[in-house]
Amino acid sequence: MVILILNMPNTLPQTLTSLLDWEQLWQHTQQKRGGMAVWRLPKSDKRYFLVDSTGGEKLGSLDLETFPAGFLVAPFIGLPYFLKAETLLEESIVQEEVVGSSLLKPLHNVEENEEKHQHFTHWVSESINEIQSGHFQKVVLSRTDEVEFPGDFSTLKAFGQLCQAYPNAFVCALYIPELGSTWLCATPETLVEQNAQGIFRTIALAGTQSAIDPLGEIILPQNARWSQKEIEEQAYVCRYIIECFKKIRLREYQEIGPKTILAGNLLHLKTEFTVDTQALNFSQLPGILLSLLHPTSAVCGTPKEEAIAWIAKAEKHARELYSGYLGPVNLGDEIHLFVNLRTVKVDQSEGKCRATYFAGCGITEDSDPEKEWQETVMKCQTLQRVLEN
Numbered sequence: 001m002v003i004l005i006l007n008m009p010n011t012l013p014q015t016l017t018s019l020l021d022w023e024q025l026w027q028h029t030q031q032k033r034g035g036m037a038v039w040r041l042p043k044s045d046k047r048y049f050l051v052d053s054t055g056g057e058k059l060g061s062l063d064l065e066t067f068p069a070g071f072l073v074a075p076f077i078g079l080p081y082f083l084k085a086e087t088l089l090e091e092s093i094v095q096e097e098v099v100g101s102s103l104l105k106p107l108h109n110v111e112e113n114e115e116k117h118q119h120f121t122h123w124v125s126e127s128i129n130e131i132q133s134g135h136f137q138k139v140v141l142s143r144t145d146e147v148e149f150p151g152d153f154s155t156l157k158a159f160g161q162l163c164q165a166y167p168n169a170f171v172c173a174l175y176i177p178e179l180g181s182t183w184l185c186a187t188p189e190t191l192v193e194q195n196a197q198g199i200f201r202t203i204a205l206a207g208t209q210s211a212i213d214p215l216g217e218i219i220l221p222q223n224a225r226w227s228q229k230e231i232e233e234q235a236y237v238c239r240y241i242i243e244c245f246k247k248i249r250l251r252e253y254q255e256i257g258p259k260t261i262l263a264g265n266l267l268h269l270k271t272e273f274t275v276d277t278q279a280l281n282f283s284q285l286p287g288i289l290l291s292l293l294h295p296t297s298a299v300c301g302t303p304k305e306e307a308i309a310w311i312a313k314a315e316k317h318a319r320e321l322y323s324g325y326l327g328p329v330n331l332g333d334e335i336h337l338f339v340n341l342r343t344v345k346v347d348q349s350e351g352k353c354r355a356t357y358f359a360g361c362g363i364t365e366d367s368d369p370e371k372e373w374q375e376t377v378m379k380c381q382t383l384q385r386v387l388e389n
């Protein structure tokens with residue numbers, strides 16, 4: 001294991017560095033009301049543990065290039081939090097067999113799900129009516145799925161299982177004392193990325209189908225077939241990104257796609273946009289584009305303001321960190337921010353543990369309410385099939 005200690009303040013207990021067991025470090029930091037994030041980048045064999053003993057701070061601006069090394073977390077709507085990398089541990093991941101978690105059998109409430117089903121399909125139908133009346137063109141509606149577990153929950157064990165199950169995803173566990181809950185995600189969607197050579201990257205990700213056919217066989221990305229609905233749904237996200245580029249007169253970008261990608265149990269359409277910020281001498285680009293892009297049409301809709309207003313009316317729950325963004329910034333001159341999708345919020349008290357899964361889907365004129373509901377079921381399963389196994 002490599003231990004990197006950055007900007008270590010005098011107040012940080014020495015014991016932290018001797019807590020080489022990540023599980024112990026997680027519990028210790030939580031007790032001391034510190035903020036922390038554990039993550040593994042897509043296709044990487046390294047995991048990181050960052051601790052900010054102050055609990056993190058709420059930011060007013062997004063001048064990314066002026067930030068110290070740390071971890072950024074933003075809700076769907078609202079100001080981001082920043083966790084400074086006071087302590088940063090790096091460790092190689094050993095490939096382990098995926099085994100069942102220590103969790104006991106969940107208590108799934110079927111009746112509650114039927115009520116949610118009715119509510120969700122009703123609002124998808126209402127959204128289609130609004131689109132047909134010309135009030136907006138696309139909206140992303142989401143819902144939650146709550147499950148209670150009798151017993152303890154090991155965040156780091158769940159994190160390890162998600163890393164094993166989803167090598168292509170950004171896998172993360174996060175705790176910010178002010179928010180109170182623990183969040184876990186295994187997301188396929190990059191929002192803003194910049195490598196040490198100054199290559200900026202963002203993607204338009206939308207359109208969903210199961211990666212398993214009715215006979216139980218895996219559908220290879222090259223064999224996927226997409227309908228007009230999904231092609232159009234993803235094209236809205238591409239157009240939105242290009243509109244953001246136009247706002248800052250950015251013409252020098254490369255566009256590749258759409259291509260089909262495999263994300264866990266699902267297939268999506270993805271278009272990739274890259275910009276050489278060194279060639280353009282434009283080091284502020286990631287911060288500027290971050291404030292323009294979020295929330296994109298992949299999690300919100302088109303036009304943005306109308307979609308935000310409709311989401312506030314149609315959704316029963318607060319999205320909180322779901323469909324916000326999160327990731328490490330300015331570690332080794334790199335930025336890796338992802339949209340917080342395929343995510344679960346975990347609350348523990350009095351020997352009980354409550355998991356709230358979040359999932360949404362893009363609705364267009366051609367949507368079918370029942371299919372959209374099924375899509376949210378599949379998206380919730382991305383985490384449920386690992387955590388509740």
Ligand SMILES: C=C(O[C@H]1C=CC=C(C(=O)O)[C@@H]1O)C(=O)O
Pocket residue numbers: 140142189205206207208268297298299341342358359360361362379
């Ligand atoms: C909003 C979510 O997914 C987005 C990303 C990929 C595909 C999507 C879709 O097909 O609707 C969504 O735009 C979610 O997973 O909760």
